[in-house]
Amino acid sequence: MPHIVPRKNLYAPRPRPIGEMNVTPFIDVLLVLLIMVILASPQPVNVTPVDLPGNDPITPPLPIIERNTIGIDAADRLRWNGAVLTEPELRAQVSAAASRDIKPQLLFQPEALASYDKAARTIALMREEGADYFAFVGNEKYRDFDQ
Template sequence: MAYPRRRSPVAASPMSQMNITPLIDMMLVLLIMFIVVIPLATHALQVPLPTGKGRFDIAATNTVHIDTRDRLLWNDQALNSQELLNQMASAAALPDQPLIRFEPHPAASYDRSARTIALIKDAGIDTFAFAGNERYRTFDAE
């Protein structure tokens, strides 16, 4: 004998809640697509590091000079930025750091001078001086 079906009052009323399962599925698919499509960050910060010992002798007082053609000179011997960084690191590693005098030519570029000062600072030099500024103490008014 079959039992008659009962109608419950809950089943007879219409459903009033929205089914959000498909919405969540689509959001997850879109999230995965964005993760795959967006490129990774490709920028890099270049930090100069010393690559070895300095090749020139380190005296008690050393002069870093920039000439009119923006060449670097260590005690009147030409070198490039990496070699200057190596010299500075060798000087900074000494127990008694030597005095580093910075003497750019007036026609040297400001950018080269600023980069050289930053390189000296980053190398850890504590005894640093600007030399030759007394020549520019007075200006001729023309």
């Protein structure tokens, strides 16, 4: 004979009220409010403060910097802004440029077939004469070599 286990009737009236509150709607409302706060808050941004120049009449305008191109052609001739000159003439030009108050920018642009020795001696000449504002130009043409 099977053993019968007596169970309480779950639907029977209880002598006291249920002491538990249903918190599911409360949690739903809190989640909605949390999402609203996240969406309404400003996004953090990396800011680097930069002082931009204004229209201050006291501040003088920036000087226009002169640019001079020093080149070496395939025949190892020196050029100053396209004009052929000798090494002493180039030394005089670089020395005059280095002694100015507003130093011009010296752009060194040798041709592809210019000798390395002539280019190295020209760079040494500019260094000896005190050319501080110096740049290599046109090197991007030689970044890919044909094989």
